[in-house]
Amino acid sequence: MSLTTPTDRPSLRAAIDEQLLKSVGVPARDATQTDLMKAVAEIAREQLSQRWVETQQADTDDKARRVYYLSMEFLIGRTLSNALAALDLTGGAAAGVNEYGQKFEEVADHEPDAALGNGGLGRLAACFLDSMATLGLPSFGYGIRYEYGMFAQDIIRGSQVEYPDPWLADGTPWEFPRADISAPVRFGGWVEHFGERAIWRHAGEVVAKAYDMVIPGHGTRRVSTLRLWKAVAPAHLDLQAFNTGDYGRAAQVKNEYENISWVLYPNDSTPAGRELRLRQEYFFVAASVQDILQRHLAEHGSLDNLHEKVAMHLNDTHPAIAVAELMRVLCDDHGMPWVKAWEITRQTFSYTNHTLMPEALETWPVSLMQHVLPRHLEIIFRINAEFLELAATVRPGDNGFLSRLSLIDEAGERRVRMAHLSIVGSHKVNGVSALHSNLLVQTIFADFAVLWPDRFTNMTNGVTPRRWLAQANPGLAGLLDRSIGSGWRLQLSELKKLEALREDAAFRAEFMAIKRANKARLAALVERETGVKLNPDSLFDVQVKRIHEYKRQLLNVLHVIARYQAIIAAPEADWVPRVTLFAGKAASSYVAAKSIIRLIHDVGQVINNDPRVGDRLKLVFVPNYGVSVAEVIMPGADLSEQISTAGTEASGTGNMKLALNGALTIGTDDGANIEIRENVGDDNIFIFGLRTPEVAALKRGGYQPMRLCESNLALKSVLDAITGGQFSPDDPGRYRPLVDALLWGGDHYMLLADYQSYIDTQYRVDALYQQPEAWARKAITNVANMGSFSADRTIAQYAREIWGIPVRA
Ligand code: 26V
Numbered sequence: 001m002s003l004t005t006p007t008d009r010p011s012l013r014a015a016i017d018e019q020l021l022k023s024v025g026v027p028a029r030d031a032t033q034t035d036l037m038k039a040v041a042e043i044a045r046e047q048l049s050q051r052w053v054e055t056q057q058a059d060t061d062d063k064a065r066r067v068y069y070l071s072m073e074f075l076i077g078r079t080l081s082n083a084l085a086a087l088d089l090t091g092g093a094a095a096g097v098n099e100y101g102q103k104f105e106e107v108a109d110h111e112p113d114a115a116l117g118n119g120g121l122g123r124l125a126a127c128f129l130d131s132m133a134t135l136g137l138p139s140f141g142y143g144i145r146y147e148y149g150m151f152a153q154d155i156i157r158g159s160q161v162e163y164p165d166p167w168l169a170d171g172t173p174w175e176f177p178r179a180d181i182s183a184p185v186r187f188g189g190w191v192e193h194f195g196e197r198a199i200w201r202h203a204g205e206v207v208a209k210a211y212d213m214v215i216p217g218h219g220t221r222r223v224s225t226l227r228l229w230k231a232v233a234p235a236h237l238d239l240q241a242f243n244t245g246d247y248g249r250a251a252q253v254k255n256e257y258e259n260i261s262w263v264l265y266p267n268d269s270t271p272a273g274r275e276l277r278l279r280q281e282y283f284f285v286a287a288s289v290q291d292i293l294q295r296h297l298a299e300h301g302s303l304d305n306l307h308e309k310v311a312m313h314l315n316d317t318h319p320a321i322a323v324a325e326l327m328r329v330l331c332d333d334h335g336m337p338w339v340k341a342w343e344i345t346r347q348t349f350s351y352t353n354h355t356l357m358p359e360a361l362e363t364w365p366v367s368l369m370q371h372v373l374p375r376h377l378e379i380i381f382r383i384n385a386e387f388l389e390l391a392a393t394v395r396p397g398d399n400g401f402l403s404r405l406s407l408i409d410e411a412g413e414r415r416v417r418m419a420h421l422s423i424v425g426s427h428k429v430n431g432v433s434a435l436h437s438n439l440l441v442q443t444i445f446a447d448f449a450v451l452w453p454d455r456f457t458n459m460t461n462g463v464t465p466r467r468w469l470a471q472a473n474p475g476l477a478g479l480l481d482r483s484i485g486s487g488w489r490l491q492l493s494e495l496k497k498l499e500a501l502r503e504d505a506a507f508r509a510e511f512m513a514i515k516r517a518n519k520a521r522l523a524a525l526v527e528r529e530t531g532v533k534l535n536p537d538s539l540f541d542v543q544v545k546r547i548h549e550y551k552r553q554l555l556n557v558l559h560v561i562a563r564y565q566a567i568i569a570a571p572e573a574d575w576v577p578r579v580t581l582f583a584g585k586a587a588s589s590y591v592a593a594k595s596i597i598r599l600i601h602d603v604g605q606v607i608n609n610d611p612r613v614g615d616r617l618k619l620v621f622v623p624n625y626g627v628s629v630a631e632v633i634m635p636g637a638d639l640s641e642q643i644s645t646a647g648t649e650a651s652g653t654g655n656m657k658l659a660l661n662g663a664l665t666i667g668t669d670d671g672a673n674i675e676i677r678e679n680v681g682d683d684n685i686f687i688f689g690l691r692t693p694e695v696a697a698l699k700r701g702g703y704q705p706m707r708l709c710e711s712n713l714a715l716k717s718v719l720d721a722i723t724g725g726q727f728s729p730d731d732p733g734r735y736r737p738l739v740d741a742l743l744w745g746g747d748h749y750m751l752l753a754d755y756q757s758y759i760d761t762q763y764r765v766d767a768l769y770q771q772p773e774a775w776a777r778k779a780i781t782n783v784a785n786m787g788s789f790s791a792d793r794t795i796a797q798y799a800r801e802i803w804g805i806p807v808r809a
Contacts, residue, residue: 012089012096015043023173033102034110037080040093041111041173044083048214049176051223058222063299063309064138067803068292070285070322071315073122073264074129074143074226075150076114076213077627079174081471082130086216112167113626114174114213115149116228116264119546120653121354123627124432124791125315127653130464131795133217133224134490135807142288144280145175145211145228148263153585153624158601162588164263174213175228181210183287184234187279191375198332200375206257207232208287218466219490229287231260266587278364278372285322289329303334307347311803314351314426317362317418323349323425324376327383332375338382350802351422351429352459353440355650357550361444363415366408380407380416387424394451404447423448423455428802430459432651433672435692439647459798460675461651462791465492468657473635475514476661476783483507493787498780508776515638515662515779522636525629526581526620532608535615538577539769542658543641544625544633547586547593550648554596554738555751556580556641557603559762560619561718564607567616575616576766583625583633595738597621602727602734630654635661638779639765642667643758645749647692649673656789662779664768666761668754672789679785684778688761689754698753705747708755715755719743 017028019039026035059066084090094104117123125141132139151162188203208229215224233254242250259276260283293303296310314320323345330341355361369377384407395401407424409415423429423445431437437458441449449456470477470489480488483501488494501507519536527533534540543556560580567575582600586593604619622629640658642649642665649671659665659676666686667673677685690698709716723739725732742752768775787793799805 009089009092009095011099012040012043012092013099016040016096016100019043028100031100033107036097036100036102036107037110038173040084040097040107041080043093044080044087044089045173047087047089048083048216048223051216051221052176052212052214052225054221055223056225059138060299062138065309065311065803065805066138066140066295067132067311067313067799067805068288069125069128069132069139069141069313069315070288070319071122071125071141071143072281072284072318073117073315074114074125074141074228075117075119075122075627076126076226077467077631078108078111078113079213080108080111082467083174083216085466085471086218109628112170112172113149113628114167114172115165115626116143116146118150118264118266120651121316124354124461124653126627127462127464127467127791128795129215129224129226130218130466131462131791133215133222134220134464134466135792135795135799136217136220136222137224137795137799137805137807139224141215141224141226142284142291143226143228144261144264144284145230146261146264147230150264150585150626151266151588155597155601155621155623158598158605160586160594160597176212176214178210178212181291182232183208183229183290185231185283185286187282187372189374191378197335198375198378200328200332204257205234206260206283207234208283210287210291227288227291229261229284231258231283233257266589275368275372278368281318282321282325282373282376285319285325288319289322289325293329303330303336303344307344310348311805312349313798313803314349314422316352316354317422320351320362320418320422320425321373321376323421324373324379324383327379328375342383342386345425346427349422349426351426353419353422353429353431353436353445353650356436356439356444357648362418363409364418366414366416369416377416380421383421383424384408391451401447405451419444420448427455428457429455430457430802432459432461433675434458434460435647435671435674436650439692457801459794459802460672460788461653461656462789462794463653463656463660464791465489465660467631468634469660472631472657473514473518473661475517476511476635479510479514490792492790492792495784495787498784502777502780502784505773508773508780511662511780512772512776515636518635518661519638522581522632525632526622529622530620532604532618532620534579534618534620535577538579538615538618539638539765540579540581540636541639541641541765542581542583542633542637542663543643544581544583544622544630545652545654547584547590547596549592549596550644550749552643552645552749552751553582553584553600555643555754555758556582557596557599558715558718558751558755559759560607560617561603561721562714562759563617563762564603564610564613565714565717565721567613568610571612571616574770576769577615577617578766579618579620581620581622581633581637583622583629585625592738592741595735599722599727599735599738606727630657634658634663637661637663638769638775639663640665640667642670642673643689643754644668644670645754646670646690646695648749656786659782660786660789662783664765664775664778664782666758666765676789679788680782681785684781684785686761686765688757690750690757695750695753698750703747703750703753705750705752706743708752709743712756714759715752 016039019042023042024038097104149165154161186202186205189201192199211228213226326345330336407420431440484497523534634657640663642655646668652671668689669691722735728734796807799807
């Protein structure tokens with residue numbers, strides 16, 4: 001099957017006509033762009049359905065070993081273009097749409113993003129599904145069918161405002177409701193014991209209903225399934241209240257159950273919502289485990305070989321309760337002896353950690369767990385008792401060791417440590433970059449690594465080249481197809497062939513012309529969204545990701561202000577025109593992150609409207625960052641900002657998408673930046689700042705940010721401009737807290753320690769940009785060496801080393 005974009009396919013005009021009538025319900029002559037989008041989607045849907053049926057049939061016939069990826073988040077984005085590409089219908093659909101006098105890109109723009117995730121962890125899950133399907137792995141993703149996804153971000157007078165994201169309001173052509181697949185999920189109540197046997201007398205029950213999204217593989221007819229659960233109140237509950245005529249009460253009861261799948265949790269949440277979060281986690285895990293066991297029993301008739309046929313993967317600790325749930329089902333529902341059930345459970349699960357940040361490590365109060373999941377709490381206590389007994393044999397008498405390992409944190413209110421449950425309940429645990437995996441065993445999981453050194457491993461993240469190159473950057477994809485063939489879509493290491501073309505001046509010119517066109521496309525988006533006009537010949541410097549102090553968007557802003565002051569001081573100098581572009585969302589309760597967004601806008605107002613600056617510097621913030629916005633930004637970037645404090649960014653995947661699209665990285669020695677450097681070579685990346693051990697040493701030795709400020713006049717002048725109200729004349733104290741956190745609050749993420757190194761490096765970036773041929777060579781070198789950052793490589797590694805599933809070469 002050809003994987004190039006076909007231009008010579010027969011138009012799908014007739015099929016679109018038919019779908020407009022059959023599924024959309026409008027005559028062809030009245031069809032809007034949205035109608036056309038839906039009609040084309042229906043054509044793809046039908047073919048996806050065929051492939052899904054074939055795949056399930058084949059896997060059932062083979063009694064295949066399957067992998068189940070349990071994740072609270074799947075940041076899918078749009079589906080149409082990806083589905084058409086996988087089905088080899090891209091050219092035909094575009095031609096068909098053209099016959100209605102419409103452009104395909106505009107039609108496709110009417111599809112809302114499925115934004116069922118916060119950031120990197122959720123997008124990684126989506127890239128992984130694409131790779132699992134493409135590699136043909138018998139696989140399912142399991143998650144929640146949130147009615148409301150990631151909030152939509154608007155900017156009002158410089159500040160973030162959040163709006164709900166009712167992405168399903170107009171229905172979606174991409175889901176297949178499976179009316180016959182549902183699972184009861186129980187909560188609360190108490191436990192009764194009869195000798196060895198425990199019976200959970202639950203207090204409430206909700207039904208999980210399955211909705212499937214079909215994830216097509218590329219270059220194969222095989223697909224993966226994303227099965228999402230919706231919470232529905234049990235029918236008898238509705239009836240009771242209805243029969244008494246109390247409709248208000250009926251609705252209230254229904255809501256109490258159905259709110260479980262209403263809304264995606266933003267990254268940091270309020271205490272009020274925490275119980276609901278725990279219910280969400282258990283809800284989708286319990287439904288998924290039932291579904292998995294049912295499939296297994298239908299094929300094998302016994303649970304004794306579960307671990308031989310089933311791999312369940314925990315995407316962070318959010319689904320960790322699955323360990324206790326599987327134990328409960330095996331022992332309580334199927335009467336399996338504890339020891340045997342534990343062996344099977346441990347062989348079945350594996351766990352990926354995605355962050356070292358202490359505040360993101362999940363723990364649940366024992367009291368809350370007692371209230372919501374009393375039987376699971378008992379099971380966790382028993383797992384813990386047996387685990388600590390074993391640990392005590394390794395270091396007899398070392399109580400510190402035992403209390404650090406315990407699944408229960410006994411300091412203050414007793415809490416269940418979900419990461420500990422995940423480690424104890426899994427046969428493999430991995431981090432997401434080489435550095436991160438090393439830090440895990442040296443720091444937060446060091447005691448576990450003493451017990452089980454072989455349990456810990458690394459799986460460096462990757463991204464799918466189908467979405468992040470073929471779909472997002474058709475210009476570059478076309479050039480690659482013409483120059484090195486189309487094999488890179490399935491074998492990203494083919495990009496290495498670009499190294500030979502790097503010395504070809506005509507190739508470089510074409511490569512940079514495509515970059516220029518992508519920058520113009522991005523500039524058009526920026527103008528539409530913000531009203532600011534950008535010069536596409538400027539250096540486009542982008543930092544796009546969640547807004548968080550550890551990611552140090554504020555350090556980037558300090559550089560922008562320093563540059564602004566330098567331009568004002570020497571307007572005649574040979575400035576490289578630069579655009580600094582930000583995009584990203586702040587958690588709604590994260591005050592400092594929201595303040596950084598506002599600072600970006602306030603500084604942008606001043607700089608963008610200062611006639612002394614002109615095109616030399618622009619600062620823009622693209623609102624409502626998400627998958628679809630990223631698809632426009634990644635191809636239009638010259639410079640990728642990856643400037644987290646060393647040791648804080650587990651991996652980063654935006655760094656990979658940007659480099660794959662020909663951006664050079666300016667970054668710290670952190671996460672996957674390190675592996676990107678190893679691949680592209682030191683001369684093709686700008687690394688600055690303290691390294692992880694230096695960060696740790698400086699912290700130990702007594703870090704004094706104020707000293708750094710006092711000894712650096714330019715830095716002092718930048719901070720003075722902020723605190724003096726230059727960017728907020730109406731409210732000069734607005735950014736006091738941000739600056740105080742640096743000078744007086746200990747500068748937790750060490751912005752000032754890295755400041756001068758960062759500024760110096762930015763000037764090295766300018767110098768390179770002034771040599772367009774040298775820049776082009778380095779940009780091409782970056783693309784050429786991104787082969788190992790394909791999610792296909794990552795998934796093949798998981799399949800072989802963790803899940804034990806055979807993959808083709
Ligand atoms: C924590 C919580 C806490 C409770 C409320 C909801 C919620 C949602 C997410 C998280 C943890 C987020 C962890 C995360 O996204 N880590 C990112 O994972 C990427 C994929 O491995 C990686 O590239 C990024 O470096 C890492 O920050």
